[in-house]
Amino acid sequence: MTSKTNAGNRITRLTPAAREEIQNHMLKACQKIAADHGLIIESAGWRGLCSDFSFEPVFRVSIPAPDGTALNLDKEMFALLASRFGLAPSDFGREFTVGGERFRITGIDPRRPRYPISAERVPDRHSFKFTAENVAMLLKAQPKQ
Numbered sequence: 739m740t741s742k743t744n745a746g747n748r749i750t751r752l753t754p755a756a757r758e759e760i761q762n763h764m765l766k767a768c769q770k771i772a773a774d775h776g777l778i779i780e781s782a783g784w785r786g787l788c789s790d791f792s793f794e795p796v797f798r799v800s801i802p803a804p805d806g807t808a809l810n811l812d813k814e815m816f817a818l819l820a821s822r823f824g825l826a827p828s829d830f831g832r833e834f835t836v837g838g839e840r841f842r843i844t845g846i847d848p849r850r851p852r853y854p855i856s857a858e859r860v861p862d863r864h865s866f867k868f869t870a871e872n873v874a875m876l877l878k879a880q881p882k883q
Contacts, residue, residue: 751790754862761795772799778808783844783863812845819846823854823870825877833860834876841866843873 749756765781772779782798800809817827823846833842834857844865845856853867 752793753790757784757793757795764795765797768797776802778802780808783858783865816843816846819848822848824874825855825870829873829877832877834873834880836868836872836876841868846870 749760752760761781761784765779768779777799778801779797779799782796785794785796798808798810803809813830816830820827820829825846830843830845833840835841840860841857842860843855843857846854847856848854850867852869854870855868855873857866857868857873858864859866
């Protein structure tokens with residue numbers, strides 16, 4: 739429950755749904771500014787701990803790639819390194835389930851050899867680290883999206 743009032747859209751509790759709604763409004767407001775400068779802005783999740791009282795939205799501003807999409811360095815890095823960890827470049831952004839919770843692959847960091855795969859929990863976007871072997875096994879156990 740977002741606890742909004744119609745009189746001023748005052749939010750008294752920052753639930754995951756309320757945080758998502760606010761971040762989407764902020765992103766929309768910033769898109770014109772980015773476009774005026776020939777840039778692209780996109781949501782990059784949340785940083786730090788999120789509570790019912792505060793959160794830190796993260797946005798990525800980038801120069802457009804030749805195809806007009808935002809240049810995503812995490813995705814490019816994943817494409818370069820995925821095969822070293824038994825994954826495919828197309829696995830970036832794929833979802834998998836652990837313990838009944840859904841996670842989305844958001845990156846790879848070779849400086850963390852034990853837990854190189856970064857993923858966000860889908861409902862609340864909290865970040866987690868996983869072993870490459872577990873992620874590869876979980877992805878093979880489900881159909882591609």
